[in-house]
Amino acid sequence: MxxxxxxxxxxxxxxxxxxxxxxxxxxxxxxxxxxxxxxxxxxxxxxxxxxxxxxxxxxxxxxxxxxxxxxxxxxxxxxxxxxxxxxxxxxxxxxxxxxxxxxxxxxxxxxxxxxxxxxxxPVGDSLISELLIIHITFAILSYVAFSLSFVFSTLYLILYNVLKKKKWTKQWTRLPSLDQAQKGMSSALLTGIPFLLISLILGLQWGFASFDHFSIFDAKIIGSFISLLIYCLILFGYRKGKLHTTMYAWTQVYAFLIIIINFFLGSRLSSFHFWN
Incomplete structure (x- = not known):
């Protein structure tokens, strides 16, 4: 009941x-x-x-x-x-x-x-540890940060397109400015990268400590490192001036889609990951 x-x-x-x-x-x-x-x-x-x-x-x-x-x-x-x-x-x-x-x-x-x-x-009954909890917490915080980068990137693209076509109406007055949107996605990016890095480091430590035969060549682990590498390349390209305006926004939109795919599909394909 x-x-x-x-x-x-x-x-x-x-x-x-x-x-x-x-x-x-x-x-x-x-x-x-x-x-x-x-x-x-x-x-x-x-x-x-x-x-x-x-x-x-x-x-x-x-x-x-x-x-x-x-x-x-x-x-x-x-x-x-x-x-x-x-x-x-x-x-x-x-x-x-x-x-x-x-x-x-x-x-x-x-x-x-x-x-x-x-x-x-099975985690809840057999492998509860503070290290695992911290690892998952940082992973979720990184997903939240990348969600924010996705939102601000999308808004940047919408605003850029509206201004370019000169179709400004009162419906668009709630949009942040281009500068605010760019600062928002940059701040979220700078937050998400270290969170994800810390999560991966702690996750690997937990894996090696919990299993006799632990392999890093797992679908979820590989997907997470690829996601981290993509976001690091985006940040590097932005800081070097190679990614700017809409290209900078689009890369973060695509990167977030990869995060979502890894979140669901990577967990399903993982041979040991307990979020299955």
Whole structure:
């Protein structure tokens, strides 16, 4: 009965999240302050519900809920909602908040309506360690940073195209300036790279300490190092002046797609990775 109640509450939370996106979209099209307030308060309610569920799960399991793909998706979505609220309160940037919530809604939906067996993970019972928890935490933080770089890169491309074609309307007034978008994707890039690097280092340490025969030639590990290399090359190209304006933005959009592919497909193809 308790499980059924929790499932219904998660579904209600997802519905509230969807409604908030509708109001965000209305606000974006019409610059409707009332719709904007409703959307923000609905997202705030979603965040409170997520935080309560997160707290209850931690209390029940006596551990941080990041040890499976199912749990990691939920924590990732919670971080996205948290950052969207902070951006709204501190910087008053509306469109980045909207896009972050779209991504968060996608992952909340995946978590809510995925088959129950995805939650089964041998890690929770056999290989819990502080090193593993820190490794996964840094990995999720890097995904959040790269999500931000993707959002700002997309907004940069939209704004650049609008200005180039001289099709500026009131719907575009919520966009950040080109300079703000570029600084946003650069800051997110600079944050995500060290987070991912630290995650990979700790993950390798955990792997060598936990397995008698540990190989780095695993699909998830290789994919993660490729992703890190791509982002490092993007940063290097930007600092050297070889990547600029739209090319700089497009490379981060493509890099984020590689991150998403590695997040799901790499885990599926991994021979040992416990987020399967």
């Amino acid at each position: 308790a499980d059924l109640t929790m499932a219904r509450l998660h579904e209600a939370m997802t519905v509230l999240y969807a409604i908030s996106l509708v109001f965000y979209f209305i606000d974006y099209l019409n610059k409707d302050a009332k719709a904007h307030r409703i959307a923000f308060w609905l997202v705030s309610i979603v965040w409170v519900m997520q935080s309560v569920f997160l707290g209850l799960y931690i209390t029940e399991t006596h551990r941080f809920p990041i040890l499976s793909l199912f749990e990691g998706i939920y924590f990732y979505a919670w971080l996205l909602v948290t950052i969207s609220i902070l951006l709204h309160c501190l910087y008053r940037v509306d469109l980045p908040v909207f896009f972050l919530n779209v991504i968060g809604f996608i992952f909340i939906s995946i978590h809510t309506f995925a088959p129950n067996q995805i939650a089964q993970s």
